[in-house]
Amino acid sequence: MPTARDIIESILEKPSVFRSRDKLYPEYVPAYLPHREEQLKNLATYFRPLLVEPGSISQRVLLVGSIGTGKTVTAKRFGSDFKQLARQRGINLEYVHVNCHRDRTLYLVVQEIARQLRIPIPPRGLSAQEMFHIILKYLENRDMYVILTLDEFDYFIEVAGNDAVYFLVRTYDEHSEYTKRISFIFISRSLTSLSRLDSATESYLVRNIINFKPYASRELYDILKYRSSEAFYEGTVGDDVLSYIAELVGADTGGSGNARLALEILLLAGQEADKEGAPRVTIEHVRRAFTQTNPDISVMVNDALPHLPLHELLILLAIVRTLQRSGEPYVRIGEVEAEYHHICEEYGETPRRHTQVYEYVMDLKRRSIIETRLSGKGYRGKSTLIGISVGPLDLLEKRIREIIEYKREER
Ligand SMILES: Nc1ncnc2c1ncn2[C@@H]1O[C@H](COP(=O)(O)OP(=O)(O)O)[C@@H](O)[C@H]1O
């Protein structure tokens, strides 16, 4: 019998597809940010005066985009690289990143700034405003500059309110004698949350806007390609896996364009591969991973199955089997139809005609049980391709078979 230690060791020594899984974690800030070159250039342009003429302006830039478009990672990358470049020029600049989802009041934000800059603040009795002035004085005494990012700023606007925002952004208007030592990056999901502010304050924030669009699948592919080269051993993640994830998530292919989701699916797919000791991540691992990030979809699919007519179920079974056999993300409708004929033979059913088969396939698509694409590169001729993004397929197959049996008995 294996000892406890044997069991633990066997897991520790189990081979893994991951070289360094933390490279896929959301908090990791990579050195390359494919498809965010424009945004980085814009940031550098806006903040250039801080290096050319330090103290001359307090810059304010607003980053706007939906979730997973790379706002946080771009701000952090920019902040850390800009800080190094400033220091090379003999300018003592710090980068401070505050998440307003966690720190939603002026008091908490100011306290967090002091903590990150390691500025001692008397423990009790000071208002946020007083603390902020201690920070300004501290920067003045040490000839320091700060780029302050207020991330998830929507929460700050909502909870802290207009006066708090006003206090922060208008600091140097009220004290024109001060050297301008703090510049701001605000990050927001949309411009509409700014409309809660009075128009004077709002106009202060929207002067320099940098937009972050949801990623298209080709962009996500590049991001996944690079991030996977850092996180996985060579040869464990094929391009087919990466482009499948990119298509599932890409904004131009029906997804949300959220890079965080794409990276999460990749991470989970790698974990699925490790769970079964597989040497490579497969399309099926991606299906399981996708289902974990979208539990609602698999519930919806399972709920829909009992309502499908018998032959639609037989076609779905044919799709599942063809996908399983091929190991590919998509299969051609022709292959599916051949498999359907085969299955009908097994069950002693008369197959429906081609046009009816096509109708059923379109119905499955309408119900979001399958996805279809027109074939492009890699396939001969033009044909409808069919894929299923929820997995595992063997569980889906079992469930379809049960319902088919049930429907046949019912007749
Ligand atoms: N262009 C990119 N290149 C590499 N990784 C990216 C890129 N854009 C986003 N990511 C990664 O995707 C995830 C989500 O990005 P994040 O900056 O948190 O998005 P947002 O703040 O807009 O919600 C993070 O893990 C981030 O590292």
Ligand SMILES: [Mg+2]
């Ligand atoms: Mg963010």
